[in-house]
């Protein structure tokens with residue numbers, strides 16, 4: 001085989017310049033929930049292999065260059081973290097939170113083809129696209145100002161459509177405000193209305209790796225009656241490639257499974273070819289950091305989040321956060337600062353997320369920047385001050 005030639009000097013310089021730019025951007029990376037503190041260099045040699053986790057990780061396949069064994073171990077860890085019944089829960093490593101959400105709603109629709117999906121105004125933007133792809137009927141439920149689903153609106157809306165099974169897409173840590181929908185309240189509505197056929201999917205993209213490690217977590221997992229859950233891997237665990245896990249009750253997965261002779265396995269996943277490296281990253285992180293390690297990391301992130309809330313409030317930026325969240329919401333600053341600190345923003349609010357690489361020093365520097373700029377004078381449209389006081 002012809003040997004690839006070396007990169008030209010120009011091409012090499014282009015790559016070097018990219019590295020320098022990315023390293024510079026990382027210095028102010030506080031607005032998105034991606035942990036940058038990982039080192040998977042012990043796994044570099046796996047980059048030389050055509051790893052492919054095609055098929056069901058729990059079923060042998062004819063494609064042997066895979067990491068299914070490690071994928072299964074990762075899934076078993078997430079089962080523990082979500083209180084999933086060991087035998088009756090199934091899962092796989094996804095390309096990220098969005099795929100896990102697509103999978104959850106797919107299972108729900110296959111179970112209840114005439115269902116109605118309810119999700120809130122604060123759900124991740126991709127939910128709308130998922131619902132369009134799956135072509136399921138759906139209704140957006142109003143959110144409370146703190147980002148949680150408004151259960152009065154949910155109750156009244158379900159009442160009108162009592163003839164079809166409800167599928168609840170619950171935010172467990174919403175994208176902008178870190179809000180957790182009240183699963184017990186949702187269950188109560190279903191019980192009050194005597195609705196027996198229903199499905200609850202939990203979108204726990206970030207908080208699925210936070211709530212298992214806090215002392216007073218709300219009810220959010222399989223113990224709270226969910227049917228499936230999606231958690232991102234590149235967010236709190238950290239990974240150079242986007243990834244995540246989805247867990248679901250096995251009985252639903254069995255309904256969609258079909259045998260594929262070409263690869264000699266069961267087709268139970270959304271994708272055909274699947275990433276074989278990301279299960280290794282997740283496995284490596286859990287083996288080297290451990291659950292105790294993640295517990296410490298989350299506690300330390302909580303301290304930074306609390307520090308940020310206090311510091312920004314000293315500057316009158318109306319900062320607040322939910323008790324078990326690392327997402328600190330505050331008044332949207334100038335476009336210059338939004339860009340410098342890569343602050344995710346919507347309407348009149350921005351947020352920072354105290355991921356493991358975010359330090360008190362970062363917060364001090366942000367505060368200095370904020371003190372030095374003229375505050376954005378737009379009125380806060382999304383977030384009335386009454387809510388700030390009630391939190």
Ligand SMILES: Cc1ncc(COP(=O)(O)O)c(C=O)c1O
Pocket residue numbers: 095096097098099124126171173174175203204205206232242243244
């Ligand atoms: C609540 C929530 N759900 C889903 C997603 C999508 O996750 P991913 O980017 O891993 O596809 C995000 C991403 O930020 C999110 O915050």
